[in-house]
Amino acid sequence: MNVKFWEKKPETKEPKKKKSFAREWGDAILFAVIAASLIRWATFEAYTIPTPSMEKSLLVGDFLFVSKLHYGPRTPMTPLQVPLTHQTIWGTNIPSYSKAIQLPSYRLPGFSEVKRNDVVVFNYPPEDEHPADLRTNYIKRAIGLPGDSLEIRDTQVYINGKAIENPEEMQFKYIIIPTMQLSQKFFQDRDIRLSEVQLLDNGYVLDMTPAMADEISKLDIVKEVLPYKASPGEAEAGVFPYVPSKLKWNRDFYGPIYVPKEGVTVAITPESLPFYERVIKEYEHNENVETRDEKLFIDGQEVTQYTFKQDYYFMMGDNRHNSLDSRYWGYVPADHVVGKAVMIWMSTNPEGTGFSKIRWNRIFNIIK
Numbered sequence: 001m002n003v004k005f006w007e008k009k010p011e012t013k014e015p016k017k018k019k020s021f022a023r024e025w026g027d028a029i030l031f032a033v034i035a036a037s038l039i040r041w042a043t044f045e046a047y048t049i050p051t052p053s054m055e056k057s058l059l060v061g062d063f064l065f066v067s068k069l070h071y072g073p074r075t076p077m078t079p080l081q082v083p084l085t086h087q088t089i090w091g092t093n094i095p096s097y098s099k100a101i102q103l104p105s106y107r108l109p110g111f112s113e114v115k116r117n118d119v120v121v122f123n124y125p126p127e128d129e130h131p132a133d134l135r136t137n138y139i140k141r142a143i144g145l146p147g148d149s150l151e152i153r154d155t156q157v158y159i160n161g162k163a164i165e166n167p168e169e170m171q172f173k174y175i176i177i178p179t180m181q182l183s184q185k186f187f188q189d190r191d192i193r194l195s196e197v198q199l200l201d202n203g204y205v206l207d208m209t210p211a212m213a214d215e216i217s218k219l220d221i222v223k224e225v226l227p228y229k230a231s232p233g234e235a236e237a238g239v240f241p242y243v244p245s246k247l248k249w250n251r252d253f254y255g256p257i258y259v260p261k262e263g264v265t266v267a268i269t270p271e272s273l274p275f276y277e278r279v280i281k282e283y284e285h286n287e288n289v290e291t292r293d294e295k296l297f298i299d300g301q302e303v304t305q306y307t308f309k310q311d312y313y314f315m316m317g318d319n320r321h322n323s324l325d326s327r328y329w330g331y332v333p334a335d336h337v338v339g340k341a342v343m344i345w346m347s348t349n350p351e352g353t354g355f356s357k358i359r360w361n362r363i364f365n366i367i368k
Contacts, residue, residue: 037083042073042108045339047121047137052196053317053324054139056169056209058119060193062362063346064139066121070340072110077103077133087134097134104285105133105335112340114313116159117167118142119341119367122315125283126329132336139341140325141167144314146261146334152254152327155229155320168368173228173321174213177203179221190216193351196322207322228321240330241274251320251327260312260331267305270294276306283333284309310334341367 019027049062058064078097082089085096114120120142123135130136143157143164144150151158155172158164176182182204187194190212198205205228208216217225229252230236236250249255258266260279266272273294280296281289288299296303312331317323326332347362 033083040084041076042068044068046345047139047341049139052193052207052322053319054119054141055171055207055319055322056191057141057167057318058139058341058344058367059191059347059349059359059362061348061350061359062344063348064341064367065343065345066339067342068110068339070110070112070342071114071337072108074133074335074338075103075106075108077105078131079103081134086137087130097131099131102131107335114142114145114337114340116142116145116164120313120315120332121338121341122313122332123336123338124329125332125336126278135336137338138315140315140317140323142313143316144257144259144326146259146311146313147264148259148314149256150259150314151256152252154232155252157316167318169209169318171207171209171319171321172213173205174208175200175203175205175224175226175228176216176222177224177226179223182221188351195351207319238328240326240328243274246271254327257314259314260308262308262311262334265305265307268296268303278330279308279312279333280306283312283331283335313337343367 044065044067047064047066049058049060049064052060078099078101080101081097087096088094089096118141119139121137121139123132124138125135127135144159148159149161151161156163156166184194187197187206192206192208196207213225213227216222230250232253233248234250234253235244235248237244239247239249239251239254241247257275260266260276266276268276273291273296277291277296280286280298281291286298290297296306311334313334314326315332316325316327344362344365344367347359348357349359352358
């Protein structure tokens, strides 16, 4: 009898233990959360329009896809955060993040830069109570690009001395003086939300496109339609850079103002300091910055010129008389830019009812 001592005896494998139902669901949920977080961070994220600042281009109740691919996704500044949240845990006021770790922001390559008239989502710069990447999301149109000189004359924006092309659905405030009281149906038929209509003794103030204002002015029941504009030289409270004693600016007559560009050096004087003080203190990641007697000091040394470390943008809403934008709080730093709004995937009318609540004609519209 031949015995082969060198041959290994076959091993008997124990059958693989089957995952429990709870474990399978747990793994599936974990995978879904990780996948959704990566998609949300690096490719597309859904947003909604809560205010009328972009009407009529974008309406309250529009749901958007915002592309992170265009300008490149940002690396997280606040990594200790509950996945798929923004500022708070769903349905609560409990913060969804910890400030224990704050990292510098880097932007991965995108296939485009911010272009003039792009509709951009960004973190609201003046908001101090949250980290920069978790500040409230705003959506406006990029009007001024880095290095531009911007001015508004009688509601028209000029860049480097030339009038720019206006958005097709840009709105302003108008006064309607009718011959009779206007019904709710009058406004609803023209897609004007009742909550935005202001009553006067002899008429109404509302936001409209110039084309709609012209159309309404031709109606028999309307005496007159007047633009509700500010006057040149009339200082408006709260307009950036907050020196009404020196600058008589308002929403319709504004500037000229320079939009900071990375690598450009500007002189720091008592006249220029109000334009750049917040930028240098809050957005440029400098330490030990202070102002005294209209002078700028960094690390205790007076600074008479400053070179910007990143690009900035001047954002405005298409609803020019009903938009809290760069005219009121200044520039948007490049590291606050979230992405480009590219498509409306759903739209609902907050004042609609039943089946008519959905704006079917807006679904899957490309944003221009």
